[in-house]
Amino acid sequence: MVTRIIAGPISDRMGRRKPIVLVAGLVMAASLVIPWVLPTASGVILMAAFLGIGFGAYQPGYTGKLQGMRRPGSRGCPATCDDVGA
Structure with a gap:
């Protein structure tokens, strides 16, 4: 959430x-x-933290890119499905 x-x-x-x-x-x-x-539980926790940081930074850029690709005047947004997990 913070990186978003x-x-x-x-x-x-x-x-x-x-x-x-x-x-x-x-x-x-x-x-x-x-x-x-680092094949320990700490390594997995560290991996999850960095994966969360990366995904948090990835999602706003990806969502903005999707919104920029939609046709002018079209209703709805393809990013909506991504945000709600559909």
């Missing part, structure tokens, strides 16, 4: 979504290496 609050305004100020989505994706991918390096 931080990453959303940053991508809005930058006016670009791809850099935020790319960095967040790299953080999520890197988090999957942690249990290999």
